[in-house]
Amino acid sequence: MATRLLLAWLDEPSWSIEWLTERLQEAFPTVEVETVGEVRLPPQLFDVTRGQWLSNMVLGYAAVLAEKLGGDALLLVVRGDAYTPGLNFVFGQAFLGGGVAVVYTERLRPGFYGEPSNRRLYLERLLKEALHELGHAWGLEHCSSPRCVMRFSNSILEVDEKEPRYCMRCAEKLMEAGVEVSSAYIIG
Numbered sequence: 001m002a003t004r005l006l007l008a009w010l011d012e013p014s015w016s017i018e019w020l021t022e023r024l025q026e027a028f029p030t031v032e033v034e035t036v037g038e039v040r041l042p043p044q045l046f047d048v049t050r051g052q053w054l055s056n057m058v059l060g061y062a063a064v065l066a067e068k069l070g071g072d073a074l075l076l077v078v079r080g081d082a083y084t085p086g087l088n089f090v091f092g093q094a095f096l097g098g099g100v101a102v103v104y105t106e107r108l109r110p111g112f113y114g115e116p117s118n119r120r121l122y123l124e125r126l127l128k129e130a131l132h133e134l135g136h137a138w139g140l141e142h143c144s145s146p147r148c149v150m151r152f153s154n155s156i157l158e159v160d161e162k163e164p165r166y167c168m169r170c171a172e173k174l175m176e177a178g179v180e181v182s183s184a185y186i187i188g
Contacts, residue, residue: 003028003030003031003032003072003073003178003179004031004032004034004071004072004073005024005028005031005032005033005034005071005072005073005074005075005134006034006035006036006066006069006071006073006074006075007020007021007024007033007034007035007036007074007075007077008035008036008037008038008039008062008065008074008075008076008077009037009038009039009076009077009078009079010038010039010040010041010076010077010078010079010080011038011078011079011080012038012077012078012079012105016077016105016122016123016126017035017077019123020077020123020126020127020130021033021035023127023130023164024075024130024134026182026184026185027131027181027182027184027185028179028180028181028182029180029182030179030180031073031179031180034071036069036071039065039076041053041058041061041078042061044057045057045058045061047083050083051081052080052081052082052083052089053078053080053081053082053083053104054082054083054084055082055083055084055090055093055102055104056084056085056093058076058078058082058093058102059093059094059095059100059101059102062074062076062100062101062102063095063098063100066099066100072099073099073100073101073134073137073138074099074100074101075101075102075103075130075133075134075137076100076101076102076103077102077103077105077126077130078102078103078104078105079105079106080104080105080106081104081106081107082102082104089107090104091103091104091107091108091129091132091153091159092104092129092130092132092133093133094133094134094136094137095136095137096136096137096139096141097136097137097138097139098137099137099138100137101130101133101134101136101137102133103126103129103130103133105122105126107156108122108125108126108129108156108159109122110122113156121160124164125156125159125160127164128149128159128162128163128164129159131149131164131165131166131185132149132150132153135149135150135166135170135174138174138177138179139173139174139177140170140173140174143167143169143170145167145169145170145187146161146162147161147162147163147165147167147187148162148163148165148166148167148170148187149162149163149164149165149166149170150166150167150170163187164185165184165185165186165187166181166185166186166187167186167187168186168187171185171186
C-alpha cells in the first residue's frame, strides 16, 4: 500500500503547488501525493511585532490538520516568513519522524534579497526545502554531505549550494522507513 502524502498550502500560487506536486510524485514513486487545498491559519499563530509566523505553533496546527485529514504524512507550504524560539528565521520545520512538515516560502523568493524575480530558482529552492523537511518528517536527521538535500542550511546561499537530491545514505534510510526514493533524486 502506498504512503499518502497530503499537500496543503496558504497563499501560495497554484502554479507552484502543481509543480511541487509533480516533483514530489517523481521523487517518491510509491507515495501518493494528494493536494487537499488551501488552508487558513489561526491569526494568533502570527507574531505581528516580528511580521513572522511562529513556526512551532504552525507545525502543531499542521499536526492537528494531518490527524483530521487522515493522511500518512502532511506537508504545509506557507507563503510567508517564520521563526522559532532561538532562531531569527526558519525555511521550514518538521516533527522528526512524525510525518508532519511545514515550508515557508518568503525567504526562498529571490525578491526577498532584492534580486529580480526568477521562477526557476524559486521552484528549485521550494523543492529542496520540501524534500528536506519531508526527510525530517520521515525520520532523517541533518546530513554532513555538502550536496545532500538533508544538509542544514543557515542561509539561502547554503540552500543554493545543495542539490534537490538525497545522498545514498539518506536515501537508504528513507527506504528502510518505507519511503522509496526515485534514482533521479539520489546523488550518484
